[in-house]
Amino acid sequence: MLDGEPCSILDNEYVKPGKGQAFNRVKLRNLRNGRVVEKTFKSGDSLEGADVMELEMEYLYNDGEFWHFMATDGSFEQHAASQEALGDTVKWLKEQEIYTITLFNGAVLTVAPPNFVELEVVETDPGLKGDTAQGGNKPATLTTGAVVKVPLFINIGDKLRIDTRSGDYVSRA
Amino acid sequence: MNWQPSAEMHALRSRARMNQQIRQFFAARDVLEVETPVLASAPVSDPNIEPMCTSEQRWLQTSPEYAMKRLLCAGSGDIFQIARVFRRGEAGRRHNPEFSMLEWYRVGFDHRRLMDEVAELVTQLLSARYPQLPRLNLSYDEAMKGYAGLDVHSASNEQIAVLGQQLAGQDLQLSRDGWLDVIMSHQVEPSLPADTLVFIDDFPASQAALARVSNNTEGVAVAQRFELYFNGAELANGYHELTDAEEQRRRFVQEAGGRPIDEYLLAALEHGLPDCAGVAMGLDRLLMLVQDSGNIADVLSFDWSRA
Numbered sequence: 184m185l186d187g188e189p190c191s192i193l194d195n196e197y198v199k200p201g202k203g204q205a206f207n208r209v210k211l212r213n214l215r216n217g218r219v220v221e222k223t224f225k226s227g228d229s230l231e232g233a234d235v236m237e238l239e240m241e242y243l244y245n246d247g248e249f250w251h252f253m254a255t256d257g258s259f260e261q262h263a264a265s266q267e268a269l270g271d272t273v274k275w276l277k278e279q280e281i282y283t284i285t286l287f288n289g290a291v292l293t294v295a296p297p298n299f300v301e302l303e304v305v306e307t308d309p310g311l312k313g314d315t316a317q318g319g320n321k322p323a324t325l326t327t328g329a330v331v332k333v334p335l336f337i338n339i340g341d342k343l344r345i346d347t348r349s350g351d352y353v354s355r356a
Numbered sequence: 357m358n359w360q361p362s363a364e365m366h367a368l369r370s371r372a373r374m375n376q377q378i379r380q381f382f383a384a385r386d387v388l389e390v391e392t393p394v395l396a397s398a399p400v401s402d403p404n405i406e407p408m409c410t411s412e413q414r415w416l417q418t419s420p421e422y423a424m425k426r427l428l429c430a431g432s433g434d435i436f437q438i439a440r441v442f443r444r445g446e447a448g449r450r451h452n453p454e455f456s457m458l459e460w461y462r463v464g465f466d467h468r469r470l471m472d473e474v475a476e477l478v479t480q481l482l483s484a485r486y487p488q489l490p491r492l493n494l495s496y497d498e499a500m501k502g503y504a505g506l507d508v509h510s511a512s513n514e515q516i517a518v519l520g521q522q523l524a525g526q527d528l529q530l531s532r533d534g535w536l537d538v539i540m541s542h543q544v545e546p547s548l549p550a551d552t553l554v555f556i557d558d559f560p561a562s563q564a565a566l567a568r569v570s571n572n573t574e575g576v577a578v579a580q581r582f583e584l585y586f587n588g589a590e591l592a593n594g595y596h597e598l599t600d601a602e603e604q605r606r607r608f609v610q611e612a613g614g615r616p617i618d619e620y621l622l623a624a625l626e627h628g629l630p631d632c633a634g635v636a637m638g639l640d641r642l643l644m645l646v647q648d649s650g651n652i653a654d655v656l657s658f659d660w661s662r663a
Contacts, residue, residue, distance in 0.1 A: 197448025202565045202581075202593065203537035204404055204530065205446070223524035223538065226445060 185222070189214045189233035189287045197226065214285060215292055233287065238262075240284045242276055250276065252284055252291070264291040274329035275300045275347045296347040301356040302326055304341045307333065320352075358662055362653040370646055371655065374481055374639065375438060378458060381477055387434040387460060392423030394440065398618035401608045402565065406444040407615075408453075416442040419636055420459050421566070422621045425597070428461055428632060429624035436460035438639070450589060450641060452652050452660050461634040467567070467580045467596040470633040471555050474584060474592055478553060478642070485646055486551060495558040496578070503547040504539050508560065509576060519543075533562050546588050557582035566604070567595035584637075591642060594635030601625035 184190070194210040205226035212219050214235065224230075240252035240262065249263035250273075262284060266273070268291045272282065275296040283295040307323035323333040323343070331345060333352045342356040361368075379389065399407035399415035400422075408416045417423075420439040427435055441457045462470055471493070479489045500506045506519060513532045520535030521527050523542040530538065548554045557580075561569045564579035572578045580596035598604055604625050608617045643655040653659035 195448075197446065197451050198541045199404075199446060199451065200537045200541050200590070202402065202404065202563060203540075204534045206524075206528075206538065206541065208542070220525065222526055223528065223542065225528055225530075 184231040184233045185211055185213075185220075189235050189292065190220075193219065198223075199226075214287070234289075235292070236286050238284045238286060239281055241281055242278055244278070250294075252282060252294075255281060262286065262291050264294050268292060269294050272296050272347075274325075274327050274350075275302070275345070276327055277302060298346065298348060299344055299353065300347055301342050301344050302329070304333070304337060304339050304343060307337060307339060309338070323352075360662075361657050362659040362662060363655055363657055367643065367647050367649075367655050368657060371639075371643055374643060374646070377481055378436075378438065378477070381480065382436045382460065385434070387436050387462070388432060390424065390427060390432065390435045390437050392420045392427070392437065392439070393417070396423065396618070398422075398616045398620070401612050401615065401617065403611050403613050408442050408444050418443050419457060421634070421636070422618050424459060424461060424634070425621060425629060426624040428463070429627050429629050434460070434462050447660055449651050450644070452640065452656055454660065454663065455652075456639040458637045458639050459634065461597075461632050463630045463632045465596075465633040467557060467582050467594055467633050470594050470596075470635055471557070471582055471584075474594065474635055474637070475553055475555070478584070478586075478591065478637075481642055482645055485648065489551070489553050490549075491553045491555070492549060493555045493557070495572070496556055496560065497558065499544050499548075499556050500536075500539065503544040506539060508536070533560065536560070536563075545585060545590070548585055548588070550587055552586070554585045555582050556585065559583075564598075564607075565595070566598050566607075568598050582635075586645065589641050589645070590638075592635050592637040594633060596633045597629060597631075599625065599629040599631065 190211040190213050192209060193212055196208045198208055199205040207224045207226055208221065209224060210219060210221050239255045241255055243251045243253055249265060250269055251261060251263050254260040272294045277300055280300060281297060284291055285293045302325040304323045305326055308321050319335050320332045321335055322330050323337055324330050331350060331352050333343065344353040344356045346353050394417055395410060395414035396417060397414065400418045405418050407418050419441050420437050424435055424437060437459050439457050439459060440454060442454050444453060446453050475491055482489060497508050500508045516532055516535045520530065520538040524538050558572055558578040559581045561577040561579055564581060567579045567581035569577050569579055582594050583590055584592040601622055605622050640652050640655050644652060647655055649655060
């Protein structure tokens with residue numbers, strides 16, 4: 184815990200001048216927003232441990248304010264994520280898909296999507312028949328509202344495989 | 357369970373070779389090799405070094421300094437030792453809580469003359485990897501001015517604390533010397549010229565430890581102490597040794613903080629320490645340089661995690 188924010192330690196270097204105070208130079212990633220900060224501590228100083236855990240959870244539904252998930256470990260444990268916790272993952276949200284939920288003090292801190300999701304196209308320019316090989320692309324809107332660049336032959340109703348890390352079209356599903 | 361050594365065999369051979377070179381270097385100069393107790397009745401007084409203690413209330417040496425000074429007081433003349441020393445909690449890429457230290461004392465030398473000898477030895481030990489080693493001598497003031505833009509003598513405590521806080525990323529509630537350590541380790545050390553033996557001397561009198569204090573050419577009191585830096589690592593720390601038993605007792609009492617004081621050393625100093633200079637050098641760090649390694653575990657047969 185650093186300034187009330189849960190962080191993970193990326194790097195911790197011990198620095199000891201010959202005859203002086205010893206320090207630890209620590210690189211931390213803020214688990215809430217992903218930002219990396221570097222800070223120096225006096226050696227021996229302690230920070231409060233963050234009560235953080237990760238769970239695999241299935242997306243159930245949105246009640247207008249919160250997004251609800253259920254644990255896949257057979258416990259049927261449920262957690263609700265706020266819009267802030269969900270962040271950009273909202274673009275890749277699909278019922279029955281499995282997401283990695285980070286809980287902090289029992290509340291949802293972040294929701295990470297799987298690396299690939301399959302989503303249906305709800306809007307795009309009509310497909311060009313026969314054009315399956317040539318380059319060129321066009322925007323397509325998916326069921327979640329996300330807009331991705333797709334090849335010209337894609338039609339409304341097609342299911343697409345998307346890489347959530349880059350937001351890129353991979354293939355037709 | 358990983359029973360395998362953390363060092364590769366060539367690193368072990370490199371260590372054996374380095375120890376041989378050191379012994380030859382001192383044999384050629386008539387410096388006597390000595391051994392002193394690893395377990396002593398009193399620990400180091402420096403509050404920044406945390407000693408380990410056995411269940412028999414014996415302290416593992418954090419450096420062989422006190423016992424070697426007693427030998428000097430007893431008339432040993434020039435002496436050196438390759439010692440195993442122990443410091444609680446000092447673990448990291450360049451630190452292992454148990455490590456090897458070369459310490460030597462030269463009667464009649466001041467710290468400047470000893471710096472020359474340190475440069476000579478280190479140049480020999482590193483010659484396989486660094487055939488040419490330029491040398492740079494800086495005073496503490498020059499180093500702070502040149503690499504951190506800080507005029508140590510005119511800077512107020514607040515100015516020093518502000519710069520220190522910028523580098524640390526937060527307020528660590530440190531003393532003036534504490535913040536100076538932050539500036540030295542975070543800003544100055546990484547900016548020193550590469551592949552160069554950099555000696556820094558004339559430390560602030562408040563950081564004298566067991567060194568003499570004298571006035572520099574501008575009349576400011578400075579410690580006759582030096583540190584050797586090489587490629588961002590600190591390799592050696594030396595003093596023109598304090599011989600005044602009264603002053604030594606005063607510094608011991610001031611910093612002991614509940615630890616027992618080494619009365620043997622004080623009694624020996626009262627008897628009389630010859631005018632001498634002494635230096636301690638981390639051998640594992642030197643081996644890391646010879647081996648081009650970024651991790652001390654690579655040069656230890658078994659590092660702390662598998663000792």
